[in-house]
């Protein structure tokens with residue numbers, strides 16, 4: 001007897017092939033039959049008349065590893081149909097920790113002990129994380145920034161031979177323990193201090209395991225092409241498989257359109273046998289820390305308190321202001337405050353308006369928020385054009401991602417956390433026709449499953465895990481907004497994890513049937 005039969009649905013199986021009508025029978029969390037008019041008894045049936053049945057979505061690039069202990073429901077993920085996420089991205093994984101554990105990380109995780117112990121190595125992290133059922137599956141990469149911080153702190157210099165070996169052995173330990181590869185974050189502290197040769201050496205460890213190296217590259221604006229070139233070199237020299245993370249041209253309009261060139265570069269590399277992919281999220285704003293955006297990398301190679309002291313020095317402050325004016329110009333109306341402990345009243349407001357309210361200069365306001373937030377504070381940056389998103393998405397090795405985490409109950413944040421996959425389907429597939437629906441589904445399922453070697457995921461085929469999405473292709477769309485990121489998607493009827501319905505009409509029922517997925521040999 002089957003556990004469940006999904007009847008009358010139109011199957012988009014993940015391969016990119018055209019859809020077809022069939023029933024899907026599930027037993028013990030697996031798809032056991034895909035066939036028209038399945039007979040036989042089932043404990044339950046689900047009518048998918050008028051709907052499509054696809055594999056559960058795989059988020060190629062997410063930041064929800066920080067939520068594994070604190071928000072294990074992974075609500076933002078599962079409520080947009082994501083059943084598996086590749087986390088630990090942009091060079092910043094939760095583990096390993098070495099020296100200089102930040103004070104805020106010393107607190108206890110209930111039932112597990114101090115954070116710095118849980119996160120000490122990737123092995124200890126994965127072992128503990130596996131004890132917590134998740135609302136959506138999570139996979140991990142090891143962050144290069146985390147390796148470097150563990151071994152060298154935030155030093156702005158080359159590693160010694162010994163330090164380099166230590167980083168490599170920590171990565172090896174992480175991959176052996178179950179991480180899927182390495183991530184780079186070359187705008188962030190301390191990843192930004194690494195030169196190309198260091199990155200190649202470390203990436204070679206991923207290459208040994210035929211694992212993935214995903215990269216937030218060194219620049220997504222004026223030096224985008226140079227940064228893509230560096231990443232291609234790292235992949236070519238290391239023998240790893242590459243994923244260019246959240247690919248975009250992001251500054252002011254001067255750089256828009258450059259992605260046509262970078263996609264050509266990726267294609268050429270692929271033709272030469274370098275295995276390289278990218279991912280993309282469907283929103284015209286990015287999100288990251290104010291410090292990473294408005295403070296030069298060299299300036300960030302010191303403690304937060306030292307940075308604050310220096311920002312108070314008029315000469316230093318002027319120097320940083322000039323650096324910014326050259327990079328961004330005077331107008332900051334494209335910067336929208338997303339996170340700030342000291343200025344919560346301005347969340348969701350653009351920086352020019354905040355400055356006006358406070359009667360200050362815009363950069364003064366940025367520096368003020370940075371110092372009041374102890375160098376914290378984040379913003380959304382409206383620096384991406386929709387045509388570029390479509391150009392990247394149309395690339396046949398582009399996967400869909402959120403670049404999002406789990407925001408708890410915050411209403412002002414980034415809509416990508418909850419809306420990326422419904423938006424890619426509704427806005428970019430249905431409305432703009434960037435690619436066909438089966439091709440879009442492939443970018444969300446079978447392609448990431450193949451890239452990250454998740455062998456039982458990403459296809460509606462017999463023997464595969466019954467992680468599934470069932471939705472109305474004429475209705476599916478995101479509704480979350482920059483100032484109300486909790487709004488649920490429309491047209492997403494059901495999400496199944498391991499054969500059980502966990503989401504109905506984009507509402508999670510609280511069941512946590514996901515887990516931490518480890519690397520497969």
Ligand SMILES: [Zn+2]
Pocket residue numbers: 089090216245246
């Ligand atoms: Zn990133």
